Amino acid sequence: MPELKPILFAEDSPSDAELTLEALNENRLANRVVHVKDGVEALDYLRCEGKYSQRKPGNPAVAILDIKMPRMDGIEVLRAIRSDSSLKRIPVVMLTSSKEEHDLIRSYDLGINAYVVKPVNFTDFLEAVKLLGSFWAVLNELPPNGVTQHD
Secondary structure (H helix, E strand, C coil): CCCCCCEEEECCCHHHHHHHHHHHHHCCCCCCEEEECCHHHHHHHHCCCHHHCCCCCCCCCEEEECCCCCCCCHHHHHHHHHCCCCCCCCCEEEEECCCCHHHHHHHHHCCCCEEEECCCCHHHHHHHHHHHHHHHHHHCCCCCCCCCCCC
């Protein structure tokens, strides 16, 4: 049985991170969740650099990004992922409090797979995260590693 791919979760807000991790845990996903606190750390993880230089190579099942993060925001991370041939097929979900139209449009223009606005209601938030985790980590079929597109 192949090893389950981790979920990369980039969120700088401690309270939002705690709620999201709790919701993913309640869903009993077998996937390990790697929580990073900003976009620079997310890219270090994806590229096996910095403190992640010793990790086993491989892309996550999904990258869940907040937009508003220090050092590098979620839009910049998305842009970097989509411009890197070894990362561009990673499903990316924005899980953000931003309802700003320009954030939504920029995300889709850069190839986001889903854009989810964090519900204010706690129960709704938990349910949204559970659904995200179930779909992207369990149901979604990923392309095999190392496959390149021939244009």
